[in-house]
Structures are given as structure tokens and as C-alpha cells.
Amino acid sequence: MMWINGAEQTQLTARDRAVQFGDGCFTTAAVQQGEIQLFAAHLQRLKQGCERLLMAEPDWQQLEAEMRVAAHNQQQAVLKVILTPGAGGRGYSRAGCSAPTRILSLSPWPQHYQALQQQGVRLVTSPVRLGRNPLLAGIKHLNRLEQVLIRHHLDQTDADEALVLDTEGTVVECCAANLFWREGDTVFTPRLEQAGVAGIMRRYLMAQMAAAGQDCQLIDGSRERLLAADEVVICNALMPVLPVRSIDDITFSARSLYQQLLASCQKMEAS
Structure with missing residues (x-):
């Protein structure tokens, strides 16, 4: 409709x-x-x-x-x-x-998110990189040709989502999701001042972590740093949060951050 x-x-x-x-x-x-x-x-x-x-x-x-x-x-x-x-x-x-x-x-x-919660998401690094534009970074404007091209390349693979970098090689987001990762007890998410979309669920989860006294650091991280993480999670308003099981040929098995963020989402749904 x-x-x-x-x-x-x-x-x-x-x-x-x-x-x-x-x-x-x-x-x-x-x-x-x-x-x-x-x-x-x-x-x-x-x-x-x-x-x-x-x-x-x-x-x-x-x-x-x-x-x-x-x-x-x-x-x-x-x-x-x-x-x-x-x-x-x-x-x-x-x-x-x-x-x-x-x-x-x-x-x-979308019915496939429920299966991905159990199986985990497979990411592939996209060959399409986001241009840096601080004037438009963060907002969800209608100029989404970069995402169209990212999705086109993703459709040629058997992955579930794309890992997207900017033109400087900095980790930004996925095609249609934001991401968090954990190194030990510290949680990180990309800074989105140059490119990317500041998603509603990303904001909500960051607020939940802040309310619980948990530090979530906004950084300009490299793909290599992300691949060395203990755990990676992606989110958007519909998923709302999914665990990542692999990025290219690197696998992840931990789910403690995922379980924590999922509990925050369930709290949201009950409120």
C-alpha cells in the first residue's frame, strides 16, 4: 500500500x-x-x-x-x-x-532475519567505497546510488551483507545496516562524520549502553582492526540486531555482545 x-x-x-x-x-x-x-x-x-x-x-x-x-x-x-x-x-x-x-x-x-539470528550473518567486503562528504554524512537522503551499486555487487556473491569502507579505507557500515564490534570488554562503532548513515537502531543501542554505564567508543577503524575483533554485530531498525559469523574468510563465534544488544531490543519492543 x-x-x-x-x-x-x-x-x-x-x-x-x-x-x-x-x-x-x-x-x-x-x-x-x-x-x-x-x-x-x-x-x-x-x-x-x-x-x-x-x-x-x-x-x-x-x-x-x-x-x-x-x-x-x-x-x-x-x-x-x-x-x-x-x-x-x-x-x-x-x-x-x-x-x-x-x-x-x-x-x-522480511522473514529472513529470524533465520540469520540463529545462523549469523556472512559479510563480504564491498569493492564499492563510499565517498567522504561531511555535509551529507549521517542523514538518510534519497541519493543512494552508492548503496545500489554495493547491493548489485553483493547480489553476485552468496554473502548476506556487505562490509563497506570509505575512499580512505575506513570502516563505515554495511549496505543497509550499522555495525558494532567488541575487543575484550570494549565496544566500538564507526564514527560517521565523513560518510554513512547514523541509523535509528545504532542510536538506540548506544543510548542503552550509555545508560548502563558501558563505554562505546566512536572511532575511525580499519578493516584489519575489525577482522581482529572478538565479536562483530550489525543492526538496523528491522533486524534489529544480528550476530556476524564471518567477514570474508575470517570467522567469529562469540555472541556475548549480540545477546546483550538483543536483550536491549527486546526491552524496546516491550516498552
């Missing part, structure tokens, strides 16, 4: 800025028993995206109501929300855009 500006439809004008320039931002949320998980965080992500992209903001109360209506009566589903500056403008200019476009869609719940 899809709604554009509140109406159930699938047709979008070719003049919309999303079509013309990939101009806009989005978020993807888990729906459980009719409720949007981490709802406030997803709204905040959209607001941050609008601010960083200098976009006119939608009516947030209207958007929130539309999101709740879409999620209502859904036992388990994926809700995606896209915001664009709307249609109009000449060339790159937004002049003439009358109002933001709101696109909401519901998709079936």
Missing part, C-alpha cells in the same frame, strides 16, 4: 524533486502490533533530514497522523516515509516548489 500526500495512490509526477534530483530524505520503520517502533526517533530523523537539506518542512502533526493510520491494524510490517521538496523549480533551484511531498508505503515484513 502507498499514500502520496494523504491519498492512496502510486503515481508521482515526474516533476517531483525526488525524481529529478533525488532531492529528499526518508526513514524506514518497523511496525509491530499496530505500533511504530521508536516512532519519536524516526520523526526526529526526518526533521534532521529536512534541516540538513534546507527543505521546507511538512505539517508534522499531519504526517504523524498519517503514519499512525498506516500502521494501524498491521500485525508486522515495514513503514517507509519519504519527504521531498515537492514538484517545481527550474534546474537545480527549488524556487516554485509549492509544498513538500509526503510518500508513505507499507511492505511485508
Whole structure:
């Protein structure tokens, strides 16, 4: 199901800025028993995206109501929300855009995550590297061609996800997930000031660790350092957290960090 500006439809004008320039931002949320998980965080992500992209903001109360209506009566589903500056403008200019476009869609719940929780995820290092751009780093904008290419290469392998580096060789993320790793008792996650997406689940898990007095260090780590870790875990709003069993030809068997983060996710679902 899809709604554009509140109406159930699938047709979008070719003049919309999303079509013309990939101009806009989005978020993807888990729906459980009719409720949007981490709802406030997803709204905040959209607001941050609008601010960083200098976009006119939608009516947030209207958007929130539309999101709740879409999620209502859904036992388990994926809700995606896209915001664009709307249609109009000449060339790159937004002049003439009358109002933001709101696109909401519901998709079936991905069933393969449950199996991956038991089996663990296999990562392969992607040949596609993310360009550094601190102006756009962290937000979930609509310019996702790097991820499209990463996914294309991943589909040529038998791996479950991709390990993605930036152009300087620094570990950033996966194709559609963030990552944490453990060295002894210390937990690390990539710094995302130059590239990558600061995911909702990453933020939630970091907050949970901070509340428990556990240090999670943000660093610019190398692939070699990651491969030497005791344990690696990936996460996103849908997974919500999965253990990594291998990266290329390096295997991992420990799951203490995974069990800890999974318990935090279950706490979230019960709240």
C-alpha cells in the first residue's frame, strides 16, 4: 500500500524533486502490533533530514497522523516515509516548489532475519567505497546510488551483507545496516562524520549502553582492526540486531555482545 500526500495512490509526477534530483530524505520503520517502533526517533530523523537539506518542512502533526493510520491494524510490517521538496523549480533551484511531498508505503515484513539470528550473518567486503562528504554524512537522503551499486555487487556473491569502507579505507557500515564490534570488554562503532548513515537502531543501542554505564567508543577503524575483533554485530531498525559469523574468510563465534544488544531490543519492543 502507498499514500502520496494523504491519498492512496502510486503515481508521482515526474516533476517531483525526488525524481529529478533525488532531492529528499526518508526513514524506514518497523511496525509491530499496530505500533511504530521508536516512532519519536524516526520523526526526529526526518526533521534532521529536512534541516540538513534546507527543505521546507511538512505539517508534522499531519504526517504523524498519517503514519499512525498506516500502521494501524498491521500485525508486522515495514513503514517507509519519504519527504521531498515537492514538484517545481527550474534546474537545480527549488524556487516554485509549492509544498513538500509526503510518500508513505507499507511492505511485508522480511522473514529472513529470524533465520540469520540463529545462523549469523556472512559479510563480504564491498569493492564499492563510499565517498567522504561531511555535509551529507549521517542523514538518510534519497541519493543512494552508492548503496545500489554495493547491493548489485553483493547480489553476485552468496554473502548476506556487505562490509563497506570509505575512499580512505575506513570502516563505515554495511549496505543497509550499522555495525558494532567488541575487543575484550570494549565496544566500538564507526564514527560517521565523513560518510554513512547514523541509523535509528545504532542510536538506540548506544543510548542503552550509555545508560548502563558501558563505554562505546566512536572511532575511525580499519578493516584489519575489525577482522581482529572478538565479536562483530550489525543492526538496523528491522533486524534489529544480528550476530556476524564471518567477514570474508575470517570467522567469529562469540555472541556475548549480540545477546546483550538483543536483550536491549527486546526491552524496546516491550516498552
